[in-house]
Amino acid sequence: MxxxxxxxxxxxxxxxxxxxxxxxxxxxxxxxxxxxxxxxxxxxxxxxxxxxxxxxxxxxxxxxxxxxxxxxxxxxxxxxxxxxxxxxxxxxxxxxxxxxxxxxxxxxxxxxxxxxxxxxxxxxxxxxxxxxxxxxxxxxxxxxxxxxxxxxxxxxxxxxxxxxxxxxxxxxxxxxxxxxxxxxxxxxxxxxxxxxxxxxxxxxxxxxxxAQGAYQHTTLARVDCDAALARLSQLMQTQRLFVDPALSLPALAARLDLTTHQLSELLNTRLGKSFARYVREQRIEAAKSMLCDEPSASVLSVGLAVGFAAQSNFYEAFRDIEGMTPGQYRKVHGPAARR
Structure with a gap:
């Protein structure tokens, strides 16, 4: 003992x-x-x-x-x-x-x-x-x-x-x-x-x-949730806001003309995920495309390009969402695997 x-x-x-x-x-x-x-x-x-x-x-x-x-x-x-x-x-x-x-x-x-x-x-x-x-x-x-x-x-x-x-x-x-x-x-x-x-x-x-959702009443009573989600999707797809490593909940909320509480509740209630999880998923989706479309790019450069501040954060998030490392994903889904 x-x-x-x-x-x-x-x-x-x-x-x-x-x-x-x-x-x-x-x-x-x-x-x-x-x-x-x-x-x-x-x-x-x-x-x-x-x-x-x-x-x-x-x-x-x-x-x-x-x-x-x-x-x-x-x-x-x-x-x-x-x-x-x-x-x-x-x-x-x-x-x-x-x-x-x-x-x-x-x-x-x-x-x-x-x-x-x-x-x-x-x-x-x-x-x-x-x-x-x-x-x-x-x-x-x-x-x-x-x-x-x-x-x-x-x-x-x-x-x-x-x-x-x-x-x-x-x-x-x-x-x-x-x-x-x-x-x-x-x-x-x-x-x-x-x-x-x-x-x-x-x-x-x-x-x-x-916890924020558990301790407060809804903040979305006067928010057009469908329009806000459409605008959010547009910002992510066309402007790729997620590539900014410093992207924060307040900054994204300001782009949507929402308060931080409103955006947080919108993501939790309509998408079933937190802000942190949502941004990570956006980054991982972009990383998956880069890993397959740019076989010569290093895993580190891909992680940095999609908004992760460090390689360890990229690996942790990728493993959490995809169940494998970025390198393993490239081997399974990359150009070599499709031949």
């Missing part, structure tokens, strides 16, 4: 760095600075906790009893709460003054005696997780779109609840055994998140749009 815990602790730290870089490079235009800060802070806290776990399990240094560890334990749940709230309730544009109340748990790290601090931290964490579960219930109408992702993230959620319950009963497991289990649970959660993002790279943007 200790070896597995050490391996997953190292994996968690690596994933935290990778996800932080991904957040900083995000160019979707959907993440707000406050949410991004909370997301980065959550990753830093989880990496710090895993570093402390590895130190204790490998070098027998009792880091979990140090005050900084306890502080991180209390801080990770509120930070994740504030990040998730921005994702699940996208209409809220700015943090509110009463958000300062979420700093109160940090005081417990200094005021409570050591033997009471850990179970209290996990009790608070369980409360935040229950809030998250309640928010996710609001996305029930969208569950068909996120069936696999909900299953993976739901498993991570159950792991977190199990650890929180175990942490509230400090006598249930020896400290070192519990630390190993906690490290394994965090590592498994990172693995599930990474798997989910690999399956659906633009999941964050799509969940934001789904």
């Amino acid at each position: 200790t070896v597995l815990a050490l391996l997953l602790a190292g994996y968690s730290i690596f994933c935290a760095v990778a996800l932080a870089v991904l957040q900083l490079r995000n160019d979707s235009g959907t993440r707000r600075p406050f949410a991004q800060t909370m997301g980065l802070l959550t990753l830093a806290l989880l990496a710090g906790l895993q570093g402390a776990h590895a130190t204790w399990l490998y070098a027998d240094v009792p880091a979990p009893h140090e005050r900084l560890y306890t502080l991180a334990l209390f801080a990770v749940a509120p930070c994740f709460f504030l990040f998730s709230r921005e994702l699940l309730t996208p209409a809220r544009a700015q943090p509110r003054p009463r958000d300062a109340w979420h700093a109160l748990p940090l005081l417990a790290a200094f005021l409570l005696p050591e033997e009471a601090a850990r179970p209290t931290a996990f009790l608070i964490g369980a409360g935040y997780l229950l809030w998250l579960g309640r928010r996710l219930l609001a996305l029930r109408p969208e569950r068909a779109r996120f069936r696999i992702e909900i299953g993976l993230l739901g498993t991570a959620f159950l792991l977190a609840i199990a650890v929180a319950l175990a942490g509230m009963a400090p006598g249930l497991l020896p400290d070192k055994r519990f630390t190993a289990l906690y490290a394994i649970a965090i590592g498994m959660a990172f693995l599930l998140v990474q798997t989910t993002l690999h399956q659906r790279p633009q999941l964050e943007a799509e969940v934001q749009e789904a």
Whole structure:
């Protein structure tokens, strides 16, 4: 168990760095600075906790009893709460003054005696997780779109609840055994998140749009939806707006004389897809034509020509939509395959 815990602790730290870089490079235009800060802070806290776990399990240094560890334990749940709230309730544009109340748990790290601090931290964490579960219930109408992702993230959620319950009963497991289990649970959660993002790279943007539809009334009452969709198709086919890597929901909405909420709802309700998914599909369709019609063009040049900012993004999107890599698609459907 200790070896597995050490391996997953190292994996968690690596994933935290990778996800932080991904957040900083995000160019979707959907993440707000406050949410991004909370997301980065959550990753830093989880990496710090895993570093402390590895130190204790490998070098027998009792880091979990140090005050900084306890502080991180209390801080990770509120930070994740504030990040998730921005994702699940996208209409809220700015943090509110009463958000300062979420700093109160940090005081417990200094005021409570050591033997009471850990179970209290996990009790608070369980409360935040229950809030998250309640928010996710609001996305029930969208569950068909996120069936696999909900299953993976739901498993991570159950792991977190199990650890929180175990942490509230400090006598249930020896400290070192519990630390190993906690490290394994965090590592498994990172693995599930990474798997989910690999399956659906633009999941964050799509969940934001789904949440937006769940929390607001229709914005399309005075919109000619058929005309708007026809205009959208024309813009994509004749002007190829999707080749712009910086194309954003607000920019496209402005071209259609719609608000961002209207365009998002139009795509979700009439086409059954998010803005991010719609643009990716437009780019992949164009890429498929180029791969077959221009056999001498490199895969990288094709991806860049249709609007992807990096080769990795092109490969992820192509595999997500077509179930194969661009190179494999060219072999199956290109000029050589037709001879």
